[in-house]
Amino acid sequence: MADSLDATDLRFSKLLAGQNRALQLALGGAPLSEALAVLVxxxxxxxxxRFLGSILLLDEDGKHLRHGAAPSLPDAYNQGIEGNEIGPRAGSCGTAAYFGHAIVVTDIARDPHWADFRELALQHGLRACWSTPFVARDRSVLGTLALYYREPHGPSEDDREIVKLVGNTAALIIENARLHARLQDRDD
Structure with a gap:
């Protein structure tokens, strides 16, 4: 029991260290993609x-997802989903952003949410995907955090805890970056 508590404490400590590193980068003026990549x-x-992570950002138009960070996903996959419109059958991320709640797809090969993106995902060995939106203080969707798995299955309880911490931190970083950009535009 003590060993599992020590392992949990160590994992949580490392998550907090990564979160702090990402926040320091964001507050220090690093590019948004760099801070988000640290989180992922x-x-x-x-x-x-167990998974490959991805953060997609909801465009200012509220209709399209843009690349935020996905350092372990293949570039060809990231390019293939860049700028796709959200909707009720737009993969896990596009659907999660559209409805504003988590979408768990345990088998991409069989799920109707992935009809338009199935071949792209499968050709890159992506078999399952859980995506959850993260929101601004006003509850508007800022983007999504996705976990991709190489075999069909859903997220573990540990994965859910990781997503909660990373999603909240990503929301804070993105909202801060957007506020900073609006202030810069106003000053110019």
Missing amino acids: RTAEEQAGG
Whole structure:
């Protein structure tokens, strides 16, 4: 029992260290993609390779998802989903952003949410995807955090905890970056 508590404490400590590193980058003026990549890498490392992470940002138009960070996903996959419109059958991320709640797809090969993106995902070895939106203080969707798995299954309880911490931190970083950009535009 003490060993599992120590492992949990260590994992949580490493998650917090990654969160702090991402916040320091964001507050220090680093590009948004760099701070978000630190969050995704931290989540992937703490999961021991169980999943590949991705953060997509909802465009200012509220209709399209843009690349935020996905350091472990293939570039061709990231390019293939760049700018796609959200909707009721737009993969896990586009559907999660559209409805404003988590979408768990345990088998991409069989799920109707993935009809338009199934081949792209499968050709890159992505078999399952859980996506959850993260929101601004006004409850508007800012983007999504996705966990991709190499075999069909759903998220573990550990994965859910990681997503909660990373999603909240991503929301804070993104909302801060957007506020900073609006202030810069106003000053110019």
